Amino acid sequence: MTINLSKGQRIDLTKTNPGLTKVIVGLGWDTNKYNGGADFDLDASAFLLHEDGKAKGEADFVFYNNLNAYDGAVLHTGDNRTGEGDGDDEEIIIDFNKVPVNISRIGITVTIHDAAQRGQNFGQVSSAFVRVVNEANKNEILRYDLGEDFSTETAVVFCEFYRQGGDWKFQAIGSGFAGGLESLVKNYGLA
Numbered sequence: 001m002t003i004n005l006s007k008g009q010r011i012d013l014t015k016t017n018p019g020l021t022k023v024i025v026g027l028g029w030d031t032n033k034y035n036g037g038a039d040f041d042l043d044a045s046a047f048l049l050h051e052d053g054k055a056k057g058e059a060d061f062v063f064y065n066n067l068n069a070y071d072g073a074v075l076h077t078g079d080n081r082t083g084e085g086d087g088d089d090e091e092i093i094i095d096f097n098k099v100p101v102n103i104s105r106i107g108i109t110v111t112i113h114d115a116a117q118r119g120q121n122f123g124q125v126s127s128a129f130v131r132v133v134n135e136a137n138k139n140e141i142l143r144y145d146l147g148e149d150f151s152t153e154t155a156v157v158f159c160e161f162y163r164q165g166g167d168w169k170f171q172a173i174g175s176g177f178a179g180g181l182e183s184l185v186k187n188y189g190l191a
Helices: 180-187
Strands: 003-005 010-012 022-031 042-049 074-076 090-095 105-112 125-134 140-145 155-164 167-177
Touching (some): 022 042, 042 090, 042 180, 140 167, 155 180, 167 180
Parallel strands (some): 003 140
Antiparallel strands (some): 042 105
8 A cells, every 4th residue: 555645754664664675766747838849858866875965976876877876776777858658757776785884865856957948947847756666566655746836946856765773764855956957966965
């Protein structure tokens, strides 16, 4: 049974799901009709964060040009340039057993590629969601629908996974940024 979360809510993943070691993070969205002419290209990314909340280098940043971190600990399945169709538009797979002990959080984000040049923002995006699926049995564990709370933002932190003791937890974030991917890179310590 899927648990639906609201912004800010937290849930224990591994303690309440014994044996859970690998999840598929499915991200999806639709775009509203507008007259800009250019297609929307939304991109999912993962920032692997150390105790200080910062990534330390490119190895801690998984995105369409760096699909794999730490030998498969975090794996991006590839860039969907249109977002067409139902279901997940992009997926990131997290293998909790492979995440190095010095990584305490994993931020999952979505940005709009070339948003400024195309005049696009998350105010033109609807039905954005993140869901977490048990990779072993394909059961959906949780879902967070972001709602329509955005206007001029061009990047959004959808959620974070975080380690507490030996367990992994999930937090629904839904925090928007102006400035696209560059803002997130700075926020997470890579610029």
